[in-house]
Amino acid sequence: MTFSRILLLLSAAAADRFNRPAEKSTQPGRQKIVACHDCDLLNRLPDDIQATVLCARCGAVLYRHRPNSIDRSLALTFAALVLFLVSNSFPFLALKSGGFIQETTLLTGIRELWQEGLFEVSLLVLLTCVLVPLAQMLGLLYILAPLKWARRPAPHAVHVFRMVTELAPWGMMEIFMIGILVALVKLGHMATIVPGISVFSFGCLIFVMAAAFSSLDPELLWDRLDLRR
């Protein structure tokens, strides 16, 4: 590809942005240009693509085809929210030793840490396992539900979506699940451990949550929520 051709494509892409077509799919063959977020190389994205596009230079994933993105992520987010409520209302582990039964829910565990004076750690656990996942789920519902039923994005939906993407690395429920398993083994020799309902709903939750995020099509969402619309 020659340099002038790139410029031509770029100007076409720029023109595309200003007189934005109503529907992406009405202009097949029109190519979109994106810069790779890892190495800044300009790559062309064909519009009617049904596959994964990798950066030609560093191999980063630039685009992944996700069919039915809004419907799927909306359904999965609803499911995740229900599982989240279940996981937080029931004890996840009970410890039996002699006559003692000690039950813990996620929130009482965090309170115990707080009472022991480990404020930073308890806040961190509260943030990464309760507040961030909750904010992500509510945020996704706020963005997706109006797109599905009202056809007009909710006010400030773009900002909410930016928050959701920026929070993504800080939701650590799947890591908490591994923590539960390690604690199970660690305490196994000390006392009888009874896994509660919450462990199972938590186990489902992390898969549903992961599925909800991987069926999300950010490219499509940014387009639909565009501030310039």
Place this chain on the structure above:
Amino acid sequence: MNKQHATARQLGMLSCHDCHLLVERPHSHAHSLCPRCGAHLHLRKPNSLARTWALICAAIILYIPANVLPITITTSLGTKQADTILSGVIYFMQSGSWEIALVIFVASIFVPFAKLLILIFLLLSVQFRSTWRPRDRTILYRMTELVGRWSMVDIYVVTILVALVKLGAIATIEAGPAAVYFASVVVITMFAAESFDPRLIWDVCKEDV
């Protein structure tokens, strides 16, 4: 590799950090916002090298008390036992559950250490304008970014143990001072990985910056 490929920077464009929209580079130095998502526009992450170095230094300092001080203090029938992260791993190995020992070792000792080394290596390679295998270094960066959060496992284990084991005289587990230090190492290295801009790897070796 095709030599005629151009980067956004060479053509006077930049891509938004949040929504990856390709935008014409603004002429003034004033802060401009992405027309699509409203995020602040930067050509590269601001002060990437200095920020990453600062965070790495902080993490290295905190890494020492995190490993030297006890992370859990177990009181069992009157005897107190303080465990550091490493002694916990050794305990698991001796008691036969080597899978758990492996998980804790990889998550709490190997990953944070490897992450610090890799970030230092990437920073040095950018600062010395290395042209060595930019693609592999980018992959290395992507891996560090992905894997770093898993170090939190140990903090969660401690949380659960502390909350669960409250059996009065029979057994109690308290969290030791290392928990706070270790948690801050994990959080700070996550910020460090986030503030490093992998495009710098390519800038210094492909373009004359």
